[in-house]
Amino acid sequence: MKGLYVHIPFCQYICHYCDFVKRVPKNKDMIDEYLLALKKEIMSYKDHFKTIETIYIGGGTPSMLDLDQLTMLFEMLKDINPLEYTIEVNPESYTHDKGLLFKRYGINRVSLGVQTFNQDLLHYLNRGHTNEHVFHVVDDLKRLEIPYISIDLIYAIPGQTISDLEHDLEQIKKLDITHVSCYTLILEEKTYFYHQYLRGNFKEVNQDLEATMYELVTKSLKAQGFEHYEISNYAKHKHYSKHNMIYWSLGEYIGVGLGAHGFIDGYRTYNERALAKYLVNPLKEKTLQTHNDLLQDDLIFGLRKIEGVHIQSIEEKYHLDLFHTYDKLKEKMDLGLLEIKDGYLRLTDKGLLLGNQVFMVFI
Numbered sequence: 247m248k249g250l251y252v253h254i255p256f257c258q259y260i261c262h263y264c265d266f267v268k269r270v271p272k273n274k275d276m277i278d279e280y281l282l283a284l285k286k287e288i289m290s291y292k293d294h295f296k297t298i299e300t301i302y303i304g305g306g307t308p309s310m311l312d313l314d315q316l317t318m319l320f321e322m323l324k325d326i327n328p329l330e331y332t333i334e335v336n337p338e339s340y341t342h343d344k345g346l347l348f349k350r351y352g353i354n355r356v357s358l359g360v361q362t363f364n365q366d367l368l369h370y371l372n373r374g375h376t377n378e379h380v381f382h383v384v385d386d387l388k389r390l391e392i393p394y395i396s397i398d399l400i401y402a403i404p405g406q407t408i409s410d411l412e413h414d415l416e417q418i419k420k421l422d423i424t425h426v427s428c429y430t431l432i433l434e435e436k437t438y439f440y441h442q443y444l445r446g447n448f449k450e451v452n453q454d455l456e457a458t459m460y461e462l463v464t465k466s467l468k469a470q471g472f473e474h475y476e477i478s479n480y481a482k483h484k485h486y487s488k489h490n491m492i493y494w495s496l497g498e499y500i501g502v503g504l505g506a507h508g509f510i511d512g513y514r515t516y517n518e519r520a521l522a523k524y525l526v527n528p529l530k531e532k533t534l535q536t537h538n539d540l541l542q543d544d545l546i547f548g549l550r551k552i553e554g555v556h557i558q559s560i561e562e563k564y565h566l567d568l569f570h571t572y573d574k575l576k577e578k579m580d581l582g583l584l585e586i587k588d589g590y591l592r593l594t595d596k597g598l599l600l601g602n603q604v605f606m607v608f609i
């Protein structure tokens with residue numbers, strides 16, 4: 247499979263935890279100018295259009311574009327016929343007319359930035375929506391027969407209790423959607439929270455509570471009929487994110503837009519992160535991946551999947567003996583972080599919590 251990632255780096259406000267490539271636009275012209283540059287970049291990949299099977303429009307906040315801008319964006323992509331076509335939506339910037347446009351251009355998957363259903367915590371994160379927005383958007387998307395709806399949830403937020411998280415998980419049940427991505431709040435540099443942390447005003451959730459929350463999320467979503475298929479992702483009826491599966495399976499994808507990266511024809515590509523530079527020339531650098539780079543990525547990304555990596559396939563692809571090349575793997579198995587099942591090497595429940603300790607083996 248081959249994917250296309252399209253980055254829209256504009257947001258109405260900046261969330262306190264966010265380290266994505268994004269900015270609040272000065273005005274409408276700034277977005278229009280960006281879209282023109284984006285169109286040029288997308289057209290430079292025209293020869294790949296026929297082989298692209300997933301499109302993912304992410305951000306930033308793609309749904310903050312107005313109807314004309316969204317139409318312009320979708321027109322750029324209309325010669326591609328993907329199996330899966332996703333757009334990220336923030337609940338407060340969605341309108342029924344935007345939903346109609348999604349439908350008209352064949353978007354079949356919406357990823358909704360919810361994060362939590364606790365209004366105080368939303369405020370703490372500096373999010374701009376309410377629970378009413380979320381239920382309204384999901385209802386409307388269902389009425390429009392957009393078949394695949396995913397929400398993003400964040401847990402281990404300072405001040406969040408187990409019962410807050412239980413409440414969030416109950417709301418997910420009520421939404422009756424196909425997919426959930428669930429991440430811990432990570433303290434990233436250059437964020438508002440990081441500055442608070444440096445001043446002693448931000449205290450990370452302790453690891454025991456974080457682990458308890460992870461177990462609660464997994465147990466509760468499984469009870470709701472979700473399959474845990476990747477460290478942080480859960481799907482009903484095998485409605486995995488096909489686009490993200492490309493990342494985790496070392497498939498090819500093109501990345502366009504500010505700060506986007508891709509993996510195509512054996513090269514990792516990295517776009518400019520500064521808007522002024524991007525508008526002149528989007529691509530910052532591309533690096534040919536060595537045998538070792540590919541092996542490392544195959545193992546680290548592959549182990550993020552709950553099924554793990556197929557040992558024989560990896561050994562044949564890279565002409566090696568996995569346990570001979572990485573003698574520390576045995577140690578990780580003895581620690582109960584890894585196991586072998588049906589020919590796959592995979593993280594155990596304990597390993598899912600401590601994945602980084604395993605990934606270090608390959609670096």
Ligand code: SF4
Binds near residue numbers: 265305
């Ligand atoms: S989390 Fe999303 S909406 Fe919030 S600032 Fe980052 S990109 Fe924008």
